[in-house]
Amino acid sequence: MYVVVAGETVLPVGGSARRTADLAGAVRELEAAEHPRWVWADGREVYPGLLSAGVRVSRCHDLALTEGLLLAYEGRYGEPRSAAAAHARLYGLPVPEDQPSAPDTLFAPEPLSAEAVAEVLADQLRRIEALPEPGRFRLLVAAESAGALIAAEMSYDGMPWRRDVHDALLTDLLGPRPVHGMRPAKLQALADEVAAAFGHPVNPDSVQQLVKAFKGAGVALKTTRSWELKQIDHPAVAPLLAYKELARLFSFHGWVWADQWVRGGRFRPEYVVGGVVSGRWATSGGGALQIPKVMRRVVVADDGWVLIVADAAQLEPRVLAAMAGDVGLARAAGEIDLYAALAQSFGGERANAKIAMLSAMYGGTSGDAPKLLAVMRQRFPKAYQFVEDAAKAGEEGRLVRSWLGRTSPPPSSRWRELVSGPEGSRAARDRGRFTRNFVVQGTAAEWALALMAVLRGLLPEPARMVFFQHDEVMVHCPISQAEEVIAAVASAASEATRLLFGATPVRFPMEAVAVSSYADAK
DNA sequence: GGGATACGCGCC
DNA sequence: AAAGGGCGCGTATCCC
Structure with missing residues (x-):
């Protein structure tokens, strides 16, 4: 059952619209009674308000996300994906551009009516049914929409972040918090060491x-990447490398960052x-x-609580094995350490297999790489061919799709010009690498989304x-819930695997550990 | 002095 | 040893 939410109106699809003064209350009641699939133009504009009112829903259909997926599939990547745009296209009206993420309320377009939202939904469902693999795409839409719920919830709940520990760490590494515009003491000391090593001031x-x-000191450098610096014998290198590492910490995740992103002991990022x-x-x-x-x-973790940290082991090669239906690779992917299982095919060297x-x-x-790829081609021909085909499609300017149907962007007009010019083969190869990776990375992302969507439904209150x-x-x-949550992670991993690939010999191990600090997870 | 781009490096 | 996919984002630097 689909129920539309638009503005203050709730509309069960096929039923009659109801205006309500208490939207959150109406959603809460219907969720408990019917647990419908909620339909809205854009979850980013609806769900945070529901969360603030203490209301969570189990599933939704996000029109904007779905429109983006459909447009890409249809080769119309980049057309406006808002529900308003989709509705305008239905009626041949001028199509509004997508609003930036922080909409300007003054010029924001009139929100769609519940009836219009229902029309866009019907159109999307029709377009999905017309696809060659509607079942897969429905799963993609459900997973993407669930992702939108999870992203909003994670921003709302936040990740535990101890500002006192953060401050102690920064002070230990950098020195006390400096006044605005100044370098912390230890950072300044390293900058001074660099200057001293050169015998004159240098901005690190x-x-x-x-x-x-470095040129003045007789050292020719093309870049100042750390691996290149590490090969140089000069007294400035050591303090410079230390400076670069700490400077990044200071500017990226220092006190100013914490002031902006950590509130009430929680880090609340904005996921896209x-x-x-x-x-x-x-x-x-x-x-x-x-x-x-x-x-x-x-x-x-808070007192009396734990963090359950779980990560999928070697997700991408497993995804490739399952997609390609490569029996040999799938057999290796039946093991916990896939690369170790592959080692014997590569002269007994796990590193070479990787x-x-x-x-x-x-x-x-x-x-x-060329030598090892030749081995792979011989031992795992289907897996090898699968990524080769994706690369070839990219080089020829064609589209590629993930397992569930997420579609790569088409080549730009700039690329089309480039590819017929003197640097053409370079441009073609570059795009080939992108599409080669797209099919694997995209499917891995789908598996992870499915995992999260399932896991979310298995978590007991008040786990988050x-x-x-x-x-x-x-x-x-x-x-007290640690064991239950760890078991839920394992269940969710098998269910995600089943949802995407059905019966496959490929295993997707998802090892979860209970820790009080994230640092203890690995 | 504001916007755009390059660099470098953190994560996967 | 140093190149092969995807990002975000702070600083420096270029350009108008």
Whole structure:
């Protein structure tokens, strides 16, 4: 059963609309009585309000996210995906551009009526049914929509973040918090060491100045990447490397960052569902997906609670094995350590097996990659061919799709020009690497979304999902629920696997541990 | 002095 | 050893 929510109106599809003065109350009642699939134009505008009112729903159909998926599938990537745009297209009216994420309320368009939302829903369901694999795409839409609920809930609940531990860590590494605009003491000391090593002032934040300073000292550098610096014998290198590491910590995850993103002992980032073309999430602030490992000790469970941290082991090669139906690779993917199981095919070297798989999925060509890929082609022909086909499609400017039907963007007009020019083969290869990776990364993202959607439904109150990072999920729950949640993670992993691939010999191990601090998880 | 781009590096 | 996919984002730097 679908129930539309638009403005203050609730409309069961096929029934009659009801205007309500208490939207949250109406949703709460219907959710308890019917647990319908809620339909809204854009969950980002509806769900946070419901959460603030203490209302959560189990499932939804997000029109904007679904429209984006459908447009891409239909080769219309980039057309406005809002429900208002979809509705305008239905009637041949001028199509409004999508609003930026923070809509300007002054110029925001009139929201769609509940009836109009229902019309867009009907149109989307019709378009989905017309696809070659409607079942898969329905799963994709359900998973993407569930992701939108989870993202909003995780921002609302927040990840535990101990500001006192954070401050102690920063003070330990950088020195006390400096006044605005100043470098912390230890950072300044390292900058001074760099300058002393050169015998003149150098701004360690300036690539230009560094390259020039090293040149003056008789060292030719193309870049100042740390791996290149590490090969150089010069007294400035050690303090410079230390400076770069700490400077990043200071500017990216320092006190100013905490002031902005940590409230009430919780870190509340803004997740962007489907923000990456492959279907991975992005963040629009807070850098939640780039928290340095050294910061993990700051994430500490509340008293009497634990963090359940679970990550999928070697998700992408397993996804490839399942998609390609490669029996040999699938057999290896029946083991907990896939690369170890592959080692004997690669001269007994686990490291070589890993390089071969990563090169196949990323399009690597350097070092031993060609030799190892030749082995892979011979031993795992179907898996090899699967990513080769994706790469070829990309090179030829065609679209590729993930397992459930998320579709890559078409080549840009710039690319089409480039590909017929002198640098054409380079441009073609670049796009081939992208599409090669897209099919694997995109399907891995789908598996992870399905996992989260299932897990969410299995969690007991008051356990909460509080963090998600590509193939890793964190649940915050009372200590007494730890075992139940760990078991739920395992169930959700098998169910996600079944939902995507049905009966497959490929295993998707998702090991969960209960810890009081995130730093203890690995 | 404000916007756009390059660099570098954190995460997967 | 140093190149192969996806991002976000702070600083420096360029350009108008």
